[in-house]
Amino acid sequence: MKKSVIQSTGMFVPPNIVTNHDLEGFMDTSDEWIRKRTGIEQRHWIDSDKVTGASDLGFEAAKRALDQAGWTPEDIDFIIFATLSPDIMFPGPGCLLQAKLGLDSTPALDIRQQCTGFLYGLATADAYIKTGLANRVLLVGSEVHSSGLDKSTRGRDVTVIFGDGAAAVCIEGVETQADAGLLATSLHADGNYAEALMTELPASKFPQRMIPGLDIDDARYYPVMDGPAIFKKAVKMLPKVINESLEKAGMDLDQIDLIIPHQANLRINQALGQYLKISDDKIFHNIQKYGNTTAASIPLALHEAVEQGRTGKSGDTVLFVGLGAGLTWGSIIYRYL
Numbered sequence: 001m002k003k004s005v006i007q008s009t010g011m012f013v014p015p016n017i018v019t020n021h022d023l024e025g026f027m028d029t030s031d032e033w034i035r036k037r038t039g040i041e042q043r044h045w046i047d048s049d050k051v052t053g054a055s056d057l058g059f060e061a062a063k064r065a066l067d068q069a070g071w072t073p074e075d076i077d078f079i080i081f082a083t084l085s086p087d088i089m090f091p092g093p094g095c096l097l098q099a100k101l102g103l104d105s106t107p108a109l110d111i112r113q114q115c116t117g118f119l120y121g122l123a124t125a126d127a128y129i130k131t132g133l134a135n136r137v138l139l140v141g142s143e144v145h146s147s148g149l150d151k152s153t154r155g156r157d158v159t160v161i162f163g164d165g166a167a168a169v170c171i172e173g174v175e176t177q178a179d180a181g182l183l184a185t186s187l188h189a190d191g192n193y194a195e196a197l198m199t200e201l202p203a204s205k206f207p208q209r210m211i212p213g214l215d216i217d218d219a220r221y222y223p224v225m226d227g228p229a230i231f232k233k234a235v236k237m238l239p240k241v242i243n244e245s246l247e248k249a250g251m252d253l254d255q256i257d258l259i260i261p262h263q264a265n266l267r268i269n270q271a272l273g274q275y276l277k278i279s280d281d282k283i284f285h286n287i288q289k290y291g292n293t294t295a296a297s298i299p300l301a302l303h304e305a306v307e308q309g310r311t312g313k314s315g316d317t318v319l320f321v322g323l324g325a326g327l328t329w330g331s332i333i334y335r336y337l
């Protein structure tokens with residue numbers, strides 16, 4: 001039976017680094033508050049005077065992943081693009097990326113699952129591969145948050161946590177008897193919490209999408225979050241969904257070599273480690289450098305974990321886990337072939 005195998009990873013973040021001290025320059029916040037409450041030290045934001053969409057960052061990450069896999073764009077038979085910050089209202093960045101890769105008929109699918117976009121994307125890639133609909137899938141997670149953040153004190157709880165960036169993986173169906181590939185997948189959503197983290201405008205639900213007379217500073221143009229509520233949900237649901245996947249795979253936690261969680265808040269991931277009673281070096285963290293890059297966060301962490309030699313060898317088993325807007329949450333256990 002075919003197994004979905006991650007053949008390569010690639011990442012790209014815009015070169016412009018924004019430190020916590022830089023943020024102090026335009027809102028009432030402090031380096032001390034941000035480090036203490038989130039673990040974040042800096043993030044990358046696109047240059048504010050250049051046009052850069054999610055597909056542009058995704059293109060850079062995709063090129064690197066393709067190079068590493070030894071694939072040309074023509075080798076891809078399905079593109080999956082996960083983002084909450086598409087370049088334009090429509091068409092989606094999957095199509096824009098496809099054209100940037102020089103392709104003109106390869107199917108492209110967008111996923112709007114925010115922080116779990118990579119998990120939903122990986123599960124979708126696996127399903128396409130197992131049903132024979134595709135064999136070589138390019139999965140990209142990419143976000144340009146900075147152009148849509150409220151940079152006044154009003155938006156400080158959200159704005160200090162988000163960073164721009166992209167990461168891509170090349171996934172291939174390989175015929176093997178080995179116990180490798182996706183060993184268990186658990187995905188969930190609860191739309192009752194949609195308003196706990198959302199950007200409301202522009203919205204098709206209103207009779208006039210561009211509301212006449214509405215000021216550009218209207219709070220509804222910017223992401224709003226009930227941070228403490230999401231924090232509590234994460235601390236409760238992440239261990240639960242990890243156990244669900246372990247049970248499905250018939251595995252114990254000590255058979256997982258590395259947990260690669262969504263990077264939303266260092267404290268959430270440290271609390272997860274304490275709850276699971278595992279040492280901190282079994283959980284991968286890089287939020288300090290990039291902040292929360294939403295759909296890019298898990299593949300970006302995977303890329304760095306592979307680069308640092310913490311996973312990627314045959315038999316290495318990782319567990320991806322995350323929770324975010326939707327709400328959506330999930331976990332996937334993956335073993336390298």
Ligand code: UT7
Binds near residue numbers: 231
């Ligand atoms: O990836 C998507 C999913 N999102 C998450 O997982 C995020 C989960 N939530 C969080 O990470 C945390 O809730 C935050 C980092 C967003 C906020 O941390 P918190 O410890 O929950 O703070 P809080 O919202 O309870 O606010 C505590 C205080 C408030 O002041 P008062 O009312 O106590 O005077 C806030 O106004 O901190 C204030 N505050 C800030 N102060 C300085 C909120 N944001 C800031 C800020 N700088 N950036």
